[in-house]
């Protein structure tokens with residue numbers, strides 16, 4: 001019992017252990033914040049990357065491979081496979097208005113592709129957008145007329161041209177393209193990270209004059225034997241934009257109908273004559289070149305994971321190998337480099353913070369060692385009045401445990417508070433700087449006043465610096481917590497129309513115009529948090545062990561003589 | 564009051580220290596009997612080994628040779644925890660420099676002795692936890708009573724109105740009174756006082772001696788060491804420590 005009494009007194013009367021607890025708080029919070037944000041980032045990347053990438057992709061070279069229909073039949077006979085569809089993934093340049101950029105054109109059959117990935121969910125614009133944005137210069141009547149025949153969603157979903165493009169020589173019902181939102185250079189994010197319809201390609205045919213639509217594609221063409229034979233220029237109306245949130249995809253992918261692309265690249269089935277006499281044209285024989293594709297997309301059956309699917313698909317593909325190699329990749333393989341990089345980064349940063357935390361352990365150990373030195377005579381006294389050596393040992397271990405519980409507990413709170421408010425915080429810094437500073441100063445003043453008031457009320461009792469610091473921190477933290485939740489709606493009188501670091505120096509912690517995602521990941525993984533918390537508490541106890549052992553080994557007489 | 568049965572008996576106590584490669588023989592064979600209810604003064608010059616002797620009597624230190632018999636057992640044959648218990652229950656230490664715990668109030672300083680009473684003996688972690696819980700329950704069940712005793716003790720030493728003062732806010736004499744109350748809280752068989760007045764002015768010193776006298780009159784056995792003949796004379800019997808041995812006056 002005397003241990004609890006002493007620890008509660010030490011906690012209230014000693015500043016050094018409070019600093020040790022603070023170090024633990026900050027280390028715990030840092031590790032949790034980094035793990036949460038990086039982990040959230042990784043999760044987001046994985047989900048967004050997964051959005052338009054099939055479970056398994058069978059891929060060959062640009063020349064493609066034939067007889068894919070047979071391969072698909074064999075694949076779909078496998079119990080692990082739900083669905084397979086051919087696709088052509090092809091490098092190209094796209095010219096939109098005055099800008100020409102490299103892109104990847106993906107030819108796919110929308111109805112099947114939609115069953116493999118949630119493609120239509122990534123489409124940005126629907127007919128409703130026609131009415132939401134003012135900058136479109138047209139009469140109400142035109143809009144209503146358009147709305148009837150111009151279903152943007154449906155056009156994007158089926159990759160067919162709606163009416164409205166006739167004046168550019170594009171017949172309604174013909175092939176159409178869907179462009180990644182970041183591939184259109186006329187489109188750019190607003191400062192809050194969203195996009196405007198009036199800058200979209202889908203809006204363009206409705207406004208006159210039109211510079212952007214139809215878009216122009218240039219692609220190389222290869223003979224079945226891999227020889228480059230031609231380059232084609234294609235014009236195709238873009239009818240919608242898609243957005244996964246994964247910048248690498250949104251910047252560089254354009255969807256077009258599979259059949260149209262296959263035909264344009266001369267990859268459809270055709271007959272040719274070989275070995276005929278070039279002078280007379282006599283003899284020779286007809287060779288049938290099968291239709292080709294570059295990729296086959298495979299969707300896993302219910303409950304089958306990508307790796308299992310890959311293993312099942314591999315032998316079927318191997319039996320189909322031509323002289324050009326056909327590879328099998330899971331969606332993670334496809335995005336391996338980037339996902340791997342983020343994973344590495346998360347690992348690295350967490351590792352760095354673990355090292356910092358080891359410094360914190362050493363700090364706890366040092367603090368405790370100093371406390372033991374300072375308390376040497378008290379330890380002698382305790383021994384003299386009958387405390388056993390194990391009692392002294394557990395006294396300091398429990399002290400370490402208490403510091404750990406307090407420090408790590410506060411750290412978890414701080415981390416949770418910071419992570420869930422990261423977006424508010426950056427918004428406040430970027431756009432409401434004056435309000436933020438005013439709130440912090442105000443909360444600080446209130447906290448200071450309440451600490452002073454508490455000290456005054458308790459002046460006859462035992463009010464210590466530790467208690468004062470706790471009252472201050474508690475009040476300040478509480479007030480800041482409340483203000484942060486309320487921050488988006490807070491408008492202090494006199495601060496209307498204020499600006500922040502964004503307009504002052506162009507600073508944003510997380511620039512939604514630049515980054516893949518509009519929001520900073522703001523979820524904590526409680527499983528991870530628990531592990532980190534346990535780690536922090538255990539570290540504190542570990543830090544206290546050596547000093548505690550030293551204390552318990554002290555010779556009581558020498559401890560009493562200690563000056 | 565003085566009975567003839569010795570409460571503590573030391574025989575052939577030797578204690579030497581290794582210091583800078585040399586053997587320093589501080590106690591060279593001390594024989595001593597302390598009778599129940601007796602107030603024994605041990606007189607000696609500074610450095611003569613008085614504190615060393617008192618630490619041995621209180622089981623705080625171990626002799627190089629010799630025995631201290633309490634209640635028919637040599638206390639140095641006791642294993643760690645039992646020796647701790649001996650210090651807690653049967654020996655009450657009072658030091659020249661008071662040695663109060665600065666974070667605790669006067670009352671808590673006294674109470675801590677009775678809190679220590681039944682500390683866990685377990686060494687395993689789960690053992691420690693359950694023992695800790697048992698300690699807690701056991702303490703809760705006797706807290707009231709222990710508190711009452713502690714307050715009585717502080718009353719007894721004349722500090723009934725200073726319960727919540729911390730040591731820093733007490734005078735030297737008052738601190739020593741708290742230390743005496745702490746030493747007495749478990750009603751020890753013997754009060755071991757190491758120059759209890761050594762750090763106090765003459766008036767305060769004599770009031771502490773008055774307190775000792777009144778405790779003695781109530782039957783408390785006291786062994787007190789001092790370098791001061793007049794202080795020593797306050798006891799029933801004075802022995803002198805010279806060259807590591809005791810001589811009766």
Ligand SMILES: Nc1ncnc2c1ncn2[C@@H]1O[C@H](COP(=O)(O)OP(=O)(O)O)[C@@H](O)[C@H]1O
Pocket residue numbers: 558580581582587589607608609610611612613614615616
């Ligand atoms: N741990 C120790 N190591 C070496 N010498 C010691 C130790 N403790 C005490 N001494 C020596 O023993 C002698 C007696 O010490 P002490 O018992 O404190 O004397 P007193 O209390 O009579 O003044 C002194 O000379 C002191 O230096």
Ligand SMILES: [Mg+2]
Pocket residue numbers: 613614615757
């Ligand atoms: Mg001494």
